[in-house]
Amino acid sequence: MSRTTEPGTGAPTGATDRVDVSFMYAVHDAFQRDLDRLIAMADAGDVSGPALRAGWDRFTTFIAVHHTAEDTHLWPVLRGRVSDTAVLDRMEAEHNALDHLLDAVETAIPGPANVLAARAGELAQGLTEHCDNEEELALPLVQKLLTRKEWNAFGNEQRSKLGMSGAASFFPWLLDGAEDATRRTVLGIVPPPVRLLYRAVWRPRYERAPRWQMPASA
Ligand SMILES: [Fe+2]
Numbered sequence: 001m002s003r004t005t006e007p008g009t010g011a012p013t014g015a016t017d018r019v020d021v022s023f024m025y026a027v028h029d030a031f032q033r034d035l036d037r038l039i040a041m042a043d044a045g046d047v048s049g050p051a052l053r054a055g056w057d058r059f060t061t062f063i064a065v066h067h068t069a070e071d072t073h074l075w076p077v078l079r080g081r082v083s084d085t086a087v088l089d090r091m092e093a094e095h096n097a098l099d100h101l102l103d104a105v106e107t108a109i110p111g112p113a114n115v116l117a118a119r120a121g122e123l124a125q126g127l128t129e130h131c132d133n134e135e136e137l138a139l140p141l142v143q144k145l146l147t148r149k150e151w152n153a154f155g156n157e158q159r160s161k162l163g164m165s166g167a168a169s170f171f172p173w174l175l176d177g178a179e180d181a182t183r184r185t186v187l188g189i190v191p192p193p194v195r196l197l198y199r200a201v202w203r204p205r206y207e208r209a210p211r212w213q214m215p216a217s218a
Helices: 022-043 050-073 075-079 086-108 113-145 148-175 180-189 192-208
Strands: none
Touching: 022 050, 022 113, 022 148, 022 180, 050 075, 050 086, 050 148, 075 086, 075 113, 086 113, 148 180, 148 192
């Protein structure tokens, strides 16, 4: 099949076959849910157990993989196809700003709890604003200008960075507290062996291990 380009964009015509960005929404929601759990734990003074560090290691690994893949596989591709790069400049600037907020939380672990709660709150606010901006401003560009092949390359990059051991933790974390509709969407996207592993092995193991959880009183 011959490949032509969208008028004025340089994007292949395949880009009109819109990519499904529902997985991106699920990941953004999971980041925000996870920070809500961290803030609630810090507010409750629950900062001394192994769950605090385990949850932070998991959160920082997943957000680094996600943002790095966006920085290498989404924004540079879009940069070649838009005349105004303001949205992409903003995405990169927000990623840099979030790195500083992440560093501030890292410094505040293990406590005092009130300092950790404050730093985690600042991170949560910055991340929510960034996710909102990305969903409102950047994802429409992704859907308009990226081919399925390019979108899949973005997903594959994250999968290869996570590896099997990362996936074993990532999928239960992604669906921990997710709405039923999101759970159905995500489990409908992944291949059947991943679904099976998630249900039979990964989720039970994730639930047995130390992790961030809402305090019983929250
Ligand atoms: Fe994202």
